[in-house]
Amino acid sequence: MFCDFRAEILSYPTGDCGMKQDTPIFGIIGTDIGYSLSPAIYNKLFAQKHVRAIYNVFDLQNSELEDFIKSVRLLPLAGFNVTIPLKRAILPLLDRLDIVAKQTQSANLVINRKGMLRGYNTDYEGIRLSIENRLKISVRGANVAIIGSGGSAQTAYYYLVSHGARAINVYHRSPASLLRFGAFVRRLPRPSSYRAALLEKAIDDLAGCDLCINCTPVAITDLADRGVLKKATSILELRYGTYDLVKRAHLRGNYMLAVQAVRNFKIMTGQEVTVNRVLKIIDGALRDD
Structure with missing residues (x-):
């Protein structure tokens, strides 16, 4: 009806x-x-x-x-x-x-x-300019972590593979979302290294990444330990607001x-x-x- x-x-x-x-x-x-x-x-x-x-x-x-x-x-x-x-x-x-x-x-x-x-x-331009104009980094050859599995995470993944990221690790909050995202990834070129896992497996990888992109509506400090996050070179959150930042190279989603x-x-x-x-x-x- x-x-x-x-x-x-x-x-x-x-x-x-x-x-x-x-x-x-x-x-x-x-x-x-x-x-x-x-x-x-x-x-x-x-x-x-x-x-x-x-x-x-x-x-x-x-x-x-x-x-x-x-x-x-x-x-x-x-x-x-x-x-x-x-x-x-x-x-x-x-x-x-x-x-x-x-x-x-x-x-x-x-x-x-x-x-x-x-x-x-238009998420794509927002992600691209946040990384290039505000964080002022290049993802070519980079080791990048994405947290999330929705449309914004798919857009972030597309940007990264289009700009030569070497390794992309995508962390999901449920097994179902992990499988869904895998179907999307198969449509696009693969980076040299690709890994998909549940978020609780992310701790060590986040500490060693060049860029971490949080595509969830939850603050990244509620998803991962601050000590681990401080070891990531740069952090981009798509969530806007006035919340506390972990480090200088930590950008809120306002931009x-x-x-x-x-x-x-x-x-x-x-x-x-x-x-x-x-x-x-x-x-x-x-x-x-």
């Missing part, structure tokens, strides 16, 4: 944007995402750039995704971001994918053009979130914004939280 989400989508709060009947609606979908900073970021950008649009949170279970997409095709929902745990699950429901979404099998942005849904992966927002905003509206502008919005939203 089709569960129609149209009334629910159109009934979301409109804020102070002076919303009219034809005002474009954007949003973010995921499960238990009331914490998301995306509405604060995009509604502020809409106001600053004089874009008549509104951005809301649509909290969905995986079982509701198909009916939500059916409803989207019938609505003036111009687009939406996708977060945990729907970045992979949404792919079969879309009409087109950009090249990175195809390669990573993960989409974090969907644009609706008259009922035609196209998926994009990645800003890079994504810049790319997303360009696709959504055609307008340019800077990473620094978005970082200021993120910092303000975190202080107000």
Whole structure:
């Protein structure tokens, strides 16, 4: 039975944007995402750039995704971001994918053009620029650890194999996710060394890696011992926030979130914004939280 989400989508709060009947609606979908900073970021950008649009949170279970997409095709929902745990699950429901979404099998942005849904992966640029511009390292020839197995972890893996990482060790929190990720890895080139294991096996490997990328929503200090983490050369967390850092070469996900927002905003509206502008919005939203 089709569960129609149209009334629910159109009934979301409109804020102070002076919303009219034809005002474009954007949003973010995921499960238990009331914490998301995306509405604060995009509604502020809409106001600053004089874009008549509104951005809301649509909290969905995986079982509701198909009916939500059916409803989207019938609505003036111009687009939406996708977060945990729907970045992979949404792919079969879309009409087109950009090249990175195809390669990573993960989409974090969907644009609706008259009922035609196209998926994009802007996580890739966020990961790439976080590593290259902020951590200022090259992964060519590097020994890298990934913690996680979702769409962001797949994107991180694709970046690493595309840029010549020598060894990639991927650590999972469950046997089922380990198997799922293995099926994804078989589609792509292999590094010289590849290992998949459960997270409890990661301690020694994390201590010796050049870069550790945490793709889970859990702080890395809750997943591994601080003493071990200090021995890793660099750490990138995709989780944003104001949490404590283990060392100087430990980057929060705030910069990645800003890079994504810049790319997303360009696709959504055609307008340019800077990473620094978005970082200021993120910092303000975190202080107000």
